[in-house]
Amino acid sequence: MTVDHPGSEGAGSPLPARRDTRLDPYIGTYAERTHGMTASAVRALFAVANRPEVVSLAGGMPNIADLPLESLGGAIARLVAEHGTRAMQYGAGQGEPVLRAQICEVMAEEAISAHPDDVVVSVGSQQGLALLTQVFCDPGDVILCEAPSYVGALGVFRTYQTQVVHVAMDADGLDPIALREAIASCRAAGKKIKFIYTIPNFHNPAGISQPLERRREILAIAKSEGILIVEDNPYGLLGFDSEPTPAIRSLDDGAVVYLGSFSKTFAPGFRIGWILAPHAIKEKLVLAQESATLCPPVFSQYTISAYLQNFDWRGQIKKSRELYRERRDAMLAGLQAHMPPGTSWTRPGGGFFVWLTIPAPLDAEAMLPRAVTARVAYVPGNAFYADGLGTRHMRLSYCLPTPDQIIEGTRRLAEVMGNELSINAIFSNPGRPRALHPYEAPGPDQR
Ligand SMILES: Cc1ncc(COP(=O)(O)O)c(C=O)c1O
Numbered sequence: 001m002t003v004d005h006p007g008s009e010g011a012g013s014p015l016p017a018r019r020d021t022r023l024d025p026y027i028g029t030y031a032e033r034t035h036g037m038t039a040s041a042v043r044a045l046f047a048v049a050n051r052p053e054v055v056s057l058a059g060g061m062p063n064i065a066d067l068p069l070e071s072l073g074g075a076i077a078r079l080v081a082e083h084g085t086r087a088m089q090y091g092a093g094q095g096e097p098v099l100r101a102q103i104c105e106v107m108a109e110e111a112i113s114a115h116p117d118d119v120v121v122s123v124g125s126q127q128g129l130a131l132l133t134q135v136f137c138d139p140g141d142v143i144l145c146e147a148p149s150y151v152g153a154l155g156v157f158r159t160y161q162t163q164v165v166h167v168a169m170d171a172d173g174l175d176p177i178a179l180r181e182a183i184a185s186c187r188a189a190g191k192k193i194k195f196i197y198t199i200p201n202f203h204n205p206a207g208i209s210q211p212l213e214r215r216r217e218i219l220a221i222a223k224s225e226g227i228l229i230v231e232d233n234p235y236g237l238l239g240f241d242s243e244p245t246p247a248i249r250s251l252d253d254g255a256v257v258y259l260g261s262f263s264k265t266f267a268p269g270f271r272i273g274w275i276l277a278p279h280a281i282k283e284k285l286v287l288a289q290e291s292a293t294l295c296p297p298v299f300s301q302y303t304i305s306a307y308l309q310n311f312d313w314r315g316q317i318k319k320s321r322e323l324y325r326e327r328r329d330a331m332l333a334g335l336q337a338h339m340p341p342g343t344s345w346t347r348p349g350g351g352f353f354v355w356l357t358i359p360a361p362l363d364a365e366a367m368l369p370r371a372v373t374a375r376v377a378y379v380p381g382n383a384f385y386a387d388g389l390g391t392r393h394m395r396l397s398y399c400l401p402t403p404d405q406i407i408e409g410t411r412r413l414a415e416v417m418g419n420e421l422s423i424n425a426i427f428s429n430p431g432r433p434r435a436l437h438p439y440e441a442p443g444p445d446q447r
Contacts, residue, residue, distance in 0.1 A: 032139075032161065033139075033159055033160065033161050036158035036159055036161065037155075037158070037159055048372050048377065049372070049377035053375050054372060054375045054376065054377050055375060055376050055377070055401055055405050055406070055408055055409035055412065056376075056377045056400070056401065056409075057331075057376065057377060057378045057396040057397055057398070057401065057406070057409050057410075057413070058377040058378050058379050058395075058397065059397060059399075059400060060204065060352050060353070060397050060399065061268070061399065061400050062263065062264050062267070062268060062320075062352075062399055062400075063320070063323060063324070063399055063400055064267050064268075066316075066319060066320070066323065067266075067267060067316070068311065068316075071311070072307065072311075075303075075306050075307070075310060075311075076303055076306075078306075079302055079303060079306055083302060086298075086302075087298060087299050087302035087303075088298070088299055089298060090294060090295055090298065091295045091296075091298035091301070092295055093286050093287075093289050093290035093293075093294065093295050094119075094120050094121065094286045094289070095119065095120060095121025095122075095274070095295075095296055095301060096121070096298065096301045096302065096305065097116060098305050099121060099272075099301045099302075099304060099305045099308075100116035100117075100119040100121065100274075101116040102305055102308045102309070103116070103119050103121075103260065103274050103276075104116055104119065105308075106237075106260070106308070107247070107249075107258070107260060107276065109237055109244060109314075110233070110236050110237070110244045110245075110246060110247040110250060111244075111246035111247065111250035112246075112247050112249050112250045112258065112276070113250070113253075114249075114253075114276050117279075117282075118276055118277060118278070118279060118282050119274050119275070119276050119282075120274065120275045120277065120282055120285045120286055120289055121272060121273075121274050121296045121301060122259075122272075122273045122274055122275055122289065122296060123271045123272070123273070123293060123296055123297065124261060124263055124268070124271045124272065124273045125232060125234055125259040125260065125261040125263070125273035125274075125275075126152055126156070126273070127273065127292070127293075127296075128259040128273055128274065128275040129152070129153050129156045129230075129232070129259065130156050130159075130292075131275065131285050131288045131289060131292065132195075132230060132257060132259075132275070132285070133156050133157060133159075133160045133162065134160065134288055135281070135284045135285060135288050136194045136195060136228075137157075137160050137162045137194050138192075139160070139161035139162070140161065140162070140163060140191075140192075141162050141163065141191075141192050141193075141194045142162065142163050142164075142165050142186050142191045142192060142193045142194065143157050143162050143163070143164055143165070143193075143194055143195060143196075143197055144165050144167050144179065144182055144183070144186075144193060144195070144196045144197065144227075145157070145164050145165070145166055145167065145197045145386070146166070146167060146169050146173070146174050146197070146198060146199065146203070146206070147166030147167060147168055147169065147385060147389075147390075148166075148205055148206055148355070148381060148384030148385055148390055148393070149164075149166070149197065149199075149384055149385075149386075150199060150204045150205070150232065150384070151205075151379075151383045151384055153197060153232065154384070154385075154386050157197075157386070158386070162194070163191070164386035164387075165182055165186060165193075166385065166386065166387065167179050167182045167196075169203075169206060169208065171208060172208070172209075172210055172211055172214045173198070173200060173203065173206075173208055173209060173210035173214055174196075174198050174200075174210065174214070174218055176214070176217045176218060176221055179196070179218065179221055180221060183221070183225050183227065193225075193227055194228070195227060195228040195229065195230045195257075196218070196222055196227055196228070196229050196230065197230045197232065198210075198218065198229060198230070198231060198232070198248075199231075199232045199233070199235075200215060200231060200233065200236075200245070200247070200248060201233055201235050201236040201239070201244075201245065201350065201351065202235040202236075202238060202239070202348055202349065202350040202351025202352070202353070203351070203353070204234075204235070204351070204352070204353055204395075205353050205355055205379070205381075205384050205395035206346060206353070206355045207346040207347075207348035207351065207353045207354050207355050208346050208348070208355075209239075209245065209348075209349055209350070210245070211245065212245055212246060215245070215246070215247075215248045215251065216251060218248070219248055219251055219252055219255065219256070222255055223252070223255050228255065228256070228257060229248055229255060229256045229257070230256075230257050230259065231247060231248045231249055231256050231257070231258045231259065232259045233247060233258065233259060233260060234259075234260070234261040234263060234264045234265075234273075235264055235350060235351035235352065237265050237317050238264060238265065238317070238320065238321055238324060238350045238351055238352075239321065239349055239350035239351075240321055240324070240325040240328065240349055240350050241349055241350075242349070249276060253278065254278050257275060257276070257277045257278070257281060258275070258276040258277075259273065259274070259275055260273060260274045260275075260276070261273035261274075262304055264352075265313075265316075265317050265320065266304065266307065266313070266316075270297070270300035270303060270304055271297060271300060272296065272297070272300050272301060272304050321350070324350070324351075324352065324398070324399060326403055327398040327399065327401070327402075327403055327406055328348060328354075328398055329403075330398065330403035330404075330406040330407050331354055331396065331398040331406050331410065332345075332347060332354070333407065334406055334407040334408075334409070334410030334411065335354070335356070335410050337407075337410070337411075338410050338411045338413075338414035338415075339356075339410070339414050339417070340359060340414060340417055340418050340421060341359070342358075342359030342360075343356065343357065343358055343359055343417070344356070344357045345357070345396075352397050352398065352399040353395050353396065353397050353398075354395075354396045354397075354398065355381075355393060355394075355395060355396075356378075356393060356394045356395075356396055357392060357393050358392055358393070358394065358417060359417075359421065360392065361424055361428065362392070362417060362420055362421065362424075363391045363392070364378070364380035364381055364382070364390075364391050364392065364393060364394040365380040365381075365382055365391050366391070367380075367416060367417070367420055368380055370416050370419075370420070371412075371413060371416045374412050374413075374415065374416045375412055376409045376412040376413045376416070378394045378395060378396050378413065379394060379395040379397075380393075380394055381393025381394050381395065383395075396409075396410075396413075
């Protein structure tokens with residue numbers, strides 16, 4: 001049997017003609033919260049960045065080509081034959097008990113001790129972010145976020161009309177002094193802080209990680225101030241050189257909500273992530289999950305459960321780490337070889353991303369069309385700030401292109417930057433370079 005993708009060549013019947021108009025008779029009827037909904041820079045980029053001639057250092061898609069697809073196919077066929085009537089039925093709002101128990105084993109790799117009753121399965125960790133924000137935040141509430149921060153989280157926070165207050169990072173991640181200052185100034189202004197959102201491992205987009213001591217410091221601040229920590233950790237098992245650093249949640253089970261995901265360590269298409277939360281918060285999250293989806297996708301949960309039970313998932317993650325390490329090395333070598341003076345970058349110990357700081361007066365957002373014309377794509381830094389800052393930065397990802405493509409991509413990018421710098425030198429008054437905002441300052445581990 002063949003299945004035509006809708007719109008693909010060979011689809012059975014012709015598609016009806018579309019009446020395409022930009023006039024929207026419902027323009028006055030949308031909810032206030034939709035005003036904050038804009039297409040992310042990443043999404044707008046995918047259209048051009050996916051052209052074969054472009055080296056895309058833009059997307060954050062995991063490399064899943066090395067998954068054992070054939071034997072996975074066999075396992076899925078057996079699943080349908082043997083358990084299809086349960087796997088394709090509605091399930092529990094909190095997620096399937098078997099998978100929740102297996103998720104606890106996965107989290108044990110990062111020293112987390114958890115009970116399956118405290119786990120809520122979500123539609124990717126992206127939905128975990130949405131459920132948490134829905135449960136905690138009213139319009140105007142403050143969420144403290146690293147600067148820069150994950151673009152998908154910022155989108156959720158905007159949709160729920162919260163106020164993101166950025167907190168500077170240094171080479172060890174979220175800066176405790178800046179965190180204390182941000183809390184004090186929000187409180188002085190009478191604002192309600194609902195949680196601290198942090199990505200402690202192989203940060204998206206900054207590519208840096210919090211050492212254990214830093215995690216302890218942040219936790220101590222959060223506890224002394226009575227503020228919840230939301231620890232978002234999709235990349236924690238993808239470290240290149242050492243054993244995983246214990247999660248913040250492993251240090252305290254009452255002050256931290258932990259978000260995990262199978263998207264980066266297995267496959268994002270199943271859309272399965274999870275939230276580990278203190279009991280009372282978990283109860284609210286289950287209600288929110290039931291009203292959002294009735295239950296997270298049961299078939300995906302069964303598939304992932306079968307994968308964890310019957311495949312060497314730890315060995316597969318080890319393979320992925322080797323693959324990403326080789327690509328990280330290619331990225332660092334390419335940057336070292338080609339970047340113009342005045343450029344600095346982070347050196348990730350795992351995950352997918354390098355954060356580049358480009359010389360003044362370059363502007364990563366303004367330069368992007370020229371870069372795409374030169375057949376290289378990246379994500380401009382301002383996508384990762386709620387306040388429009390960050391144009392002196394860009395996120396480069398090394399997860400999907402081959403090492404040769406990565407090196408060629410850095411060469412093309414450096415050429416575009418070099419051209420821009422020369423043109424600027426000719427046409428602009430040398431003047432003073434624009435000052436970096438305090439939380440744009442490059443960290444000490446950057447060149
Ligand atoms: C930091 C971070 N959190 C959450 C997500 C969402 O992942 P998913 O919904 O696929 O689990 C991503 C995806 O890129 C991410 O980088």
